[in-house]
Amino acid sequence: MRLQGKTIGYFLAEGVEDLEFWVPLMRLQEEGARVIVIGLNTHTVRGKHGLEMTPDTSIDEAPGAHELDGVVIPGGWAPDKLRRNQRLLQLVRDIDTQHKIIATICHGGWVPISAGILRGRKAVGSTGIKDDITNAGGIWVNEPAFREGNMVWGRVVEDIPAFCRELVNALAE
Numbered sequence: 001m002r003l004q005g006k007t008i009g010y011f012l013a014e015g016v017e018d019l020e021f022w023v024p025l026m027r028l029q030e031e032g033a034r035v036i037v038i039g040l041n042t043h044t045v046r047g048k049h050g051l052e053m054t055p056d057t058s059i060d061e062a063p064g065a066h067e068l069d070g071v072v073i074p075g076g077w078a079p080d081k082l083r084r085n086q087r088l089l090q091l092v093r094d095i096d097t098q099h100k101i102i103a104t105i106c107h108g109g110w111v112p113i114s115a116g117i118l119r120g121r122k123a124v125g126s127t128g129i130k131d132d133i134t135n136a137g138g139i140w141v142n143e144p145a146f147r148e149g150n151m152v153w154g155r156v157v158e159d160i161p162a163f164c165r166e167l168v169n170a171l172a173e
Contacts, residue, residue, distance in 0.1 A: 001032030002172040006069040009062060009095075011088065011111070012039045012055050015077030018047035019157050020105050024072060027164040033069075033171065038062045040085055048076045059087050065094035070171055075106025075126065075156075083114035093117060096150065103167045105145075105154030109133060112151070122146070124153045 008028055012021065028035050039045065039055025046052055071092065073079060082088055092115040095102055102112060109125035110132065112118050119137030130140050145154040145162035152170050154163030 002168060003028060004032035006033045006171055007063070007067060008033050008035050008171070009068045009071040009091070010035050010037045011071065011073050011078070011082050012037050012045060012053055013078035013081040014045040015081070016045070016047045016053070016074050017076030017078075017106055017157065018049045018051045019160060020074035020076065020108075020154075021047060021053060022051070023160045024074070024103075024105070024164050024167060027168065028072075028171075031168055031172075036063065036068075038088075040081065040088075045078075059085055059091070062091065065091060065098050065100065068095065068100065070101030070103065070150075071095055072167070073102070073104040073108035073111045075104075075108045077107070079104075079107045079110040083111050089115040099150045101150055101152060101167075101170050103152035103154075103163070103170070105160070105163050106156050109138075109153070113138070121151060122148045122153075123151070124155050126156055 037056045044054040096117045106126045113136040122141045123138040144159035145166045
């Protein structure tokens, strides 16, 4: 259990990609991490493929950056809703300032883009956000998953195994 004692914030909103939510979350739990699912509120939401998920807490009640070892941002359409919340964007900026892990897959990259922390960094996600990454000053890298500094990136659902490996390794360091 390589992540025993780690606390990870895991963002959730309506329209999340079900597999990008559940698989990395379960992998973190399997490694002993305490995962706190943070929603815009505490209402149950439905993923893109119909699964229901309920946040543990709202962003207004969520732990601060000093209490978290990192955050995970799954894709789907949820990141478009998450990035509109200023408190959530500030939490991401604070995590980044503290050089803690920020992990994102697929469309999850919209959140660091909106948080203004992407300039000069390598990034990947769904090809649907490639232009957004480059327009935000990021450097598009077409790889399944990788880590650069405190950022962990995954491309799409098919790349979840590689994303999970990078995520666990980054948090274990």
